[in-house]
Amino acid sequence: MEILEKARSMLGKYPICDHCLGRQFALLGYGLDDKKRGDVMKTLLTMEANKLALVGEKDGSLLLETLATNGSFDMAAKVLAKMGRMVGKKRRCHLCEGRFDQLPALVSRSVEKLEDYDYATFLVGINLPNRVEEKEDEFKSEFEVEHSEGMRNGFSREIGKEISRITEKMVEYKTPDMVVIVIPFSDEVALQANPLYVAGRYRKLVRGIPQSRWFCPKCRSKGCVECNWTGKMYPESVEELISAPLLEETGGEETTLHAAGREDVDARMLGRGRPFVIEIKKPRKRLVDLKALTKAINKQAEKKVKVLSLHFADKDTVRRLKKGEGxxxxxxxxxxxxxxxxxxxxxxxxxxxxxxxxxxxxxxxxxxxxxxxxxxxxxxxxxxxxxxxxxxxxxxxxxxxxxxxxxxxxxxxxxxxxxxxxxxxxxxxxxxxxxxxxxxxx
Ligand SMILES: [Zn+2]
Ligand SMILES: [Zn+2]
Structure with a gap:
């Protein structure tokens, strides 16, 4: 079937918005977004219908009526009006249920939420109800659609492009700083701040400090007489001494310390120190001054723990660190x-x-x-x-x-x-x- 013929039969049966029509042919052509692609097809169909209607063909005015109603296409409605015809009402898209019209609202909500964070890259994730995806699958097989793109991709690309244009931040697929989770069918936007990794080396200058928090086994960290109501076996740890200033500075929620092995509680760690990566969960600020932080950590840790050569790292650094245990x-x-x-x-x-x-x-x-x-x-x-x-x-x-x-x-x-x-x-x-x-x- 010809492209336009296929588009025409789709519109003949279901109301379809420009985005959703264009998306069924997304893999054809280049540099067009789906909305534009749908608009072009509806424009050509309107011209065709107009030509037929001018010579009195009934098919022509029927197609114009379809485009004005199922296609919600203004040009077709205007042509009909000029011909003195009654124009039917626009209909809500069968596939996206009109959700693509909500894109600007979803984008501005995303941008607003992102304002609380300091980040360089992001990725948009889309959550769709099963029934919507099933409906689109049925539609595709009904019309033998071969060059389409999924609704999820359509949403994420369009929203990502707009957020990027407004915020001037980059979309990044592998390790984005922020993930924007959009649920178009319930108008919801949620943010997920990916962890920030800071690597360095630590020296432990005194004995009696464990590497990481050591929870009280008696009360399982709830607090009891045994642990003096701290929930911990030791009042402080290398991890806590390092992470306190980092949490304060980044606004993160909690940390995990990854280290290349560990010394015993009663052993010191001297020399050039032990390599570690500290993972800061849900940070609000990422572009922190590591030189100032090194000073803050070393001052607060009062000669018990000293950090050196702090630098930004990523998940791969943690993997290499674990390998380096040898x-x-x-x-x-x-x-x-x-x-x-x-x-x-x-x-x-x-x-x-x-x-x-x-x-x-x-x-x-x-x-x-x-x-x-x-x-x-x-x-x-x-x-x-x-x-x-x-x-x-x-x-x-x-x-x-x-x-x-x-x-x-x-x-x-x-x-x-x-x-x-x-x-x-x-x-x-x-x-x-x-x-x-x-x-x-x-
Ligand atoms: Zn639609
Ligand atoms: Zn306890």
Missing amino acids: ASKIYRVIVEFNRVVPDEKLRILEQTLTNAIIRQQTPLRVLHRRANRIREKYIYEAKIERLKPNRMEMRIHCQGGLYIKELITGDKGRTDPNVAALIGAKAQPMNLDVLNIIPREG
Whole structure:
């Protein structure tokens, strides 16, 4: 069927607006929007009908009547009026139920809501009722429509284009700052602010602070006597110390800390710090001054935690960070033995642990949250210095993921070799620090 013939038979059966008519042929032509495309077809049909009507063909005036009513087309109505004919009423579009006429209102509502946010990119998402989509599917098969575009696309492109023109912000498909969810059939607009990611490194300069909020297991964070009504096991965490100024500055709702591994609560994290990404949910402001924020965080954290090299990141950074958990680490640990240890033994210990493979079964203390299996981890170098007859300082450069405390105690034989067994004495780790994290090559 010819394009115009098809359009004519559609209009003959159903009321259809310019947008919806044009959309049935959206893949034909170039640089036209659907409304214009529909308008062009109705214009040509009106001219055709006018020509027929002028020579007294009944078909001509019938078609003009169809265009004026089912097509809601003013030109056809005017031609009929000029010919002294009665003109029927415009009819509401069978497909969109007149919703495309509401576009300007939906756009201005979207723009108004977006004004509360600071963003560079957005994407429009459309929610349609099932019955509307089903109706359009039936329509398409009835008229063997082959070059159409879905109603959802029609709405999202038109609304996106208008918002972009008014706000001068860009439409972005992959990682938009804002998603504008429009429900044309109930005149609703909702906004979703995608998370903001800030990456950096942190140093933990004191012991006794967990990396992230550690909720009280007794009350499940509701607050009880056990946790002094805080709902938490520790009053502060690295995450909270970093996130407080960030939340304040961005107006976000909450944060999640993603880090390349974690040190124990009682271990410090020194050197160049541990890489992290903090995810700020529902931020209102994105273009924050990270230099000023670094200062604010470091001031507020009062020498407990220090952040460095803050920069904007994205979801991919989090993925790479998790992969980077295999980076090697340098630890320093003070070890106390239950008896005097001769120099000779310490020298042998140093030699044995350098370039050694440690077979480590999941430590008893983390067994409740980690699968029970054996890991092999490599120690590149161990350096030992005696501090007292029964006390030594050990520096270990090893593969990430080696549990240091268990390397010392032996964890009831679950870590092999281990310091206690090699020395032949009970060994207790005292102070543990991560001195540095060394990213994997490449
Ligand atoms: Zn329509
Ligand atoms: Zn509690």
